[in-house]
Amino acid sequence: MEVEGDLETLGEQLYTRIYPKHKDNAGKLTGMLLELPRHVLSQMLQDEALLCAAVEKACRALQLTQEPSRVTSKDDDDVSVSSDSLGEQLFDMVDVYNTGHSQKITGMLLEQHKDAVLSLLSDPKLLEEQVNVALETLKKQKERTDLLDADDTEKLGERLFSLVEEIDPLHANDITGMLLEMEATVLQELLSNPGMLKVAVQKAQAALDTGQ
Template sequence: MRGNMIKDDEVETLGEQLYTRIFPQHSEHAGKLTGMLLELPAPVLNRMLQDEVMLATAVEKAVRALEVDLHQEHSKTTSREEDDGSVSSDSLGEQLFNLIDVYNTGYSQKITGMLLEQHKEAVLKLLSDPEQLEKQLNTALKTLQQQRAEETDISDTSDGEDAESLGETLFLQVEELDPLHAHEITGMLLEMDIGVLRKLLHERHLLEAAVQKAQSALGS
């Protein structure tokens, strides 16, 4: 899944900086957490080291993933005795959720539920095929965004129209900055309050910063 392979000397430098930042709060697993974050592309890691909120979010997700791994390790012996060749639905769901959560769509739980409706073989394929996962994730995200837009229109027509108008204007501006991921980024930004969105539309530098943050979350 790594977009840019990081050189060995760069890995060492980034690893040292990450370890230093992670150790005070997570001394017991600092090494493992650092290793997990080093799987991300170098530009994302550099941005993360300059953005405390982004780093804290990434560490939190890594901690959750590590807890899942440790839990699975602990329960592997008993579950394998019962059925050596099967993977439980709960385990699949946790693994899938952790992968989807990296994209920071704001709909991780719902998208996981949608993708888990497939056959177990199809879900297992998603866990080992990042491109297929991203494709299905984007399809599910668009479906959820359409549903949300429809619900907003029904619940409050004036607010719905306002949000729809903002969404269209926002999409056009985001498309200029990142045509490839305009749909996903717009969906992420629409999670913000309407007041904040209006500010983004009037102050270009704020919009550019928000788009960059969303790009980092998408791993682009």
């Protein structure tokens, strides 16, 4: 209940600031901004420029939802311009949510059928749901990539260590650690080229000797 109270207070403060310049749409604009993260809302209330920029974005998005004719009145011969127009309008609306991934999310949403994109432009609630789904997808992709990267590095390290150990068992740990600082593509070459690996190990041995 406390969180709801906080949100209600933020909403009242936002509405009070928005109303003087946007009497007709103050309620809708406030509702759109309240979808943003709590810390962003707090910043807006302390920074007039930030608030004005967010309200401007919300106004553009609201205007687009109220003017579907701008999207649907294009001729069939003008498909490319229509697609560009859709993309621009969708980007403006997605950008209101300040996700930090407006470009990627817009691209993901534009992969849908044109009719589905038009629905998003005319239904802010549906758009919000789609933005959240896209954000979740991006988050999972990043987690998968991070896991794969960590897994690949670990496997590379194990393979490299076993080869380095055959050349210099005494300093295998230190040398492998030094070699793992190289680019992944270089490491792959070392694993497939014994001569190249031997040279790299000798360089690492020399660096170790100098360090001691």
